[in-house]
Amino acid sequence: MEDSGLSWRVWAILSAGFAALTAILAKLGVAGVPSDVATLVRTVVILAFAAAIVAATGQGAALASIGGRSLLFLVLSGLATGASWLCYFRALSLGDAGRVAPIDKLSVVFVAVFAALFLGETLSPAGWLGVGLIAGGAVLVAVSG
Template sequence: MRNLMLSWQFWAILSATFAALTAIFAKIGVADIGSDFATFIRTIVILIALAVSLTIIGGWESPFSLSAKSILFLVLSGLATGASWICYFRALKIGQASQVAPIDKLSVVLVALFGALFLGEQLSLGGWLGVGFIATGATLIALF
């Protein structure tokens, strides 16, 4: 079990499971309130949960030990996350979760493209075929 918990696959599957629950819970949660306020509430919960988690595992680090590059890209990542959440909750407010979530998962396709363009990552032919299937599948689910 310990080896399983050290694998990226284990954590990726948990991430996908929690992302699916996020869509369902958020769709119900935004029914009677504004999507931006719902995103704010969600963010507070995440901050508290992370603070508790860091405290329990002893994961707090000095922010002064970070490089300027790390700080810059973590800030940019935070801004992108915030923008993503705001857009996601607005889409859930007006659309069906079963349509919004697959389109949101087109981020997988964009990560593959951006990873290749900006990080020099390489996918095999099978990998690119999989990316194409994800794009096609997400589009089909959202449209039909």
């Protein structure tokens, strides 16, 4: 991937900011719309946006060079993303965005555990403490009314 000059931390912060906007905008958009239909609309927009970026940056040829193993895991990741979005929009249609989004972010905890178990990645003790605090915060949000 081309180096844009921005560090992974900047991209991660931007991701978090856009994810926050996603929750607020989705909560407003799902009002009066079946959650699965809302998910479809969001998915079509993301597909068009990603296709435009690939076309604009001239990366289309890379599609033909994706190997079988990578394609398998990308397809599985896409299915997991779809399932996550369906569940997320259903939760947003039923609950408050301020409570749904933090619980959804338990994915951070799951990623840390799964990365350690399946990818051999490690975190420092301070890192695991941070993961534990995220889990604790999500529990507090879930049980508080």
